[in-house]
Amino acid sequence: MIPAPEDAPLRLHHLWSLHEDTAVGWDEEGQALLLSGPQGTERIEAPASVVAEALHRMEMGPIRLANLLPPPDASHPAAGDTRHAGQDGYTAVLSVLRDISHLVIRTLSMEDLKGPVLSVVPARRTARFVPAAVPPQRTVGLRAGVTITVRGNAFWLESRTLEHRVEIHRPEAMWVVSLLAWPTTPDALVEVAPLPAELTLAILAHLAGAGMTVTGP
Template sequence: MRSTDEVGTTIRLWSLSEDAMVEDDGENGSVNVVTRWGELSVEHAGAFAIESLRRMELGPVSLQNVVAARKASPVRRLHDLAGLERVLDKVSGSVVHSLGLPDGRRPLLSAVPVVAAPEFHPTAVPASLAIRLSRFAVLRPQGGDLVLEAPRADFRVVLSQPQAVRIASALAAPATIAGLAGDTGIPEPVVADAVAFLVAAGVVLAGDEKDEFAEDTDPELRHWSHHELHFHTHSRTRQSGDADSADSAYRQATETQPPLTRTPPDGKRFPLHRPEPETLAATDPPLTELLETDHECPRFSGTALTAEELGELLFRSARVRGVGPAHPPMPAGHDASQRPYFSIACLYELELYLSIGHCAGLPAGLYHYDPAAHALTQLSPEVADVGTVLDLGKVAAGSLRRPAVMITLTARMERTSWVLGGAAYATTLMHAGALQQTLYLCAKAMGLSAHAVPVDASDTVDRLFGLDWPAEIGVGECVLDSGR
């Protein structure tokens, strides 16, 4: 990617990602490259390829310059370059492709792989075609640069120079290369090369002869909103893409463990009923019976629960049974709690808040549940506050009556993020589902009714329960009824 005019010259550069490490095994020219995707072994890589990889560990290099500096015949140079390209194909998940300018400053932009075996083949985009950012694209700051990424792209693009930022931001609407050059004041050859990189990375789309983009009419994409598809792709990996943030989180994890449970808030305490597990085991219906009974939409009877029933339900589904050594992937030397519902590595980041409207033996109010002490702490006795939350449950359930009780599930994200990184929030949603299922089955065994409801809480839940957002966030609701 060079032009004859120095002003419009760009230079292709290659480097290895920061998490890659080259290990020469010292035998027959083979090399091992340790990457985030695993250890990759390339046999008969050759001395030239190994030396080039070591240079790429230090930062972006021009392969053409490396080959040109080699004292060898033209045929040998071509052979060496072909061998190096074979090795780079093997480790493509750790090869960063950059586009530089002759000024010797940082690259204009860099395409960083986010999958294990991507292909990167920048080709010139015809001048007549319209180009545009993917409708799923996101631009965000990271480490002093702007990062452009899209859920369907195999690369995220680091925009390190103002020219690259101007080009990317100008692609919010369809444009041609000539139009971009005119709008940004950047030489057209540089714009053309940058666009080729962005299209090859997958964050920018090239239209067809009718200036239409395949992404806009793809039937498989019509089901996805931008934020849902972006969340899905990021939640399936523990890699944050931000090495400094990951290192900081790991240091925090190994030095200070987040508390197993939240410190109970100030307020009047209400110890709850503790049933005998042996009695429950003898009288409960079989699990198969509970699972094979048809589900019903919540019907609120208007009959109050009892404090004993509520205590038994929380005891069976959410209490802390005990504390012991933590399980992997948590670091050694930490503790973990045991509770009735499933949680990866016993992280148990969920907290329960109760909005009690009708429960014999407990005054109406907003409460926090302490799973270690199996007790409720009243946060607010205000009837209006309780009604506001219960009305959310009523609307979500499509009912004319308020539920007797609504449980709000929240998550303390520090409990999961320090272990699971980018997969923390998705894991929390899975844990919320596990707790909802446990509440549902336990309530059914007791003859009660428990149903998850899709509450649009906005900031109401955060405000009324005094959540320290985003350290603690609402993740779900469950309405309870006596079923009588």
């Protein structure tokens, strides 16, 4: 089990990156960003500077969106305006990422671990991902037809009927997957999994949001 000091909050990080075969660049006029990949080219007209910065960083690897926005300076008389501007920037980035979600990889990480826990990877152009919390006492299990394969140093969960694949980076996520082989409940998972409850539920939410699970009564 992952040890954590009782007085230290668990720090989960939600990271964003572009699919590895996506290239980001400006058009000839320097007015629009072009995201090019095997599925074609997406064009983002006159992106805000924070949007362009986010996409260029995501091309290089996973980022925390919060790191793009400067923290408000509470001692400055315009601190409230800074917070408002930061929120507007965050909203602008999220709006663009929703439009290109078929190119966006979502990764769950934890500060105390070395490396990410799992990643949700879009497999179709229609892919849309949002972590999905499962009610604590509803039964949940792996969806029929989901297969687990080994590629390199990672396990992959996928199905021909689903719009996402899930890459398992660490054993903590695989523990949760193995417990879903039989119908259980989130409450029971928290009791059995040798992990902090917040991490267990975050892993489950990512698996559910990717369609890898089915929920019963």
